[in-house]
Amino acid sequence: MYCPLAPKDYREQSFLQYAIEYLVANCPLCGGEHPAKFFAFVARSYLGDSCVKGTTFIKVPRLICEPNKEKRRQTGEPLQYTLRILPGFLIPHSRVVVDLVHEALEGCIGQHAATRLAATLLMGCLSPLSFRLFYQRVQERIVAWLDVLVRLIGELGGEIAEQGEAAAHEPLQAQWRWFHLLVSELLRVHARLPGAPVVLRPLRWQFVYALLSRHQMGLGP
Secondary structure, X not given: OOOOOOHHHOOHHHHHHHHHHHOOOOOOOOOOOOOOEEEEEEEEEEXXXXXXXXXXXXXXXXXXXXXXXXXXXXXXXXXXXXXXOOOOOOOOOOOOOHHHHHHHHHHHHHXXXXXXXXXXXXXXXXXXXXXXHHXXXXXXXXXXXXXXXXXXXXXXXXXXXHHHOOOOOOOHHHHHHHHHHHHHHHHHHHHOOOOOOOOOHHHHHHHXXXXXXXXXXXXXX
């Protein structure tokens, strides 16, 4: 889910309230028409702007689905009944924040200015395996990302230039450029929606990757 907070602005209680309000209509675990229920705060860590700054620890809410828990107890079916909700600047199963990952990807793919080792350092990491994991996810998912963005823009009445479209067989760099164009158009039409939350420019990539995560294809596993 998307929460318009930078790391320095994160507050446990305000995020919990935002999470429960966002999920009040449907349970994210069973899909049932009952609100999410707060279970506990759990520890979560992430890296600062560099390895030198070390690790920052916060607490994030864990929600519980009572129907799934009860069904699991009665049937033995391995249903998930708790879920951690992360603020938009975090990636599931990663200690690197969204904006540093995108900056590294942009330097390597979009600008051709950074080697994979340099991109690794931009992320604040030391092992090239850290960046390679995200690079491979982009390679595997970018065509699906483009499809999702095209569909969302169409549903919102946006405009898509036919000549800008990048097909699956085109180079990754061309697909990445098209990705940026679609993101710009999506944010433009999103800003016109009555009552839509404002997406500040510094937080736009948090918004985009959280949106993709809702389609099970974000930067995380």
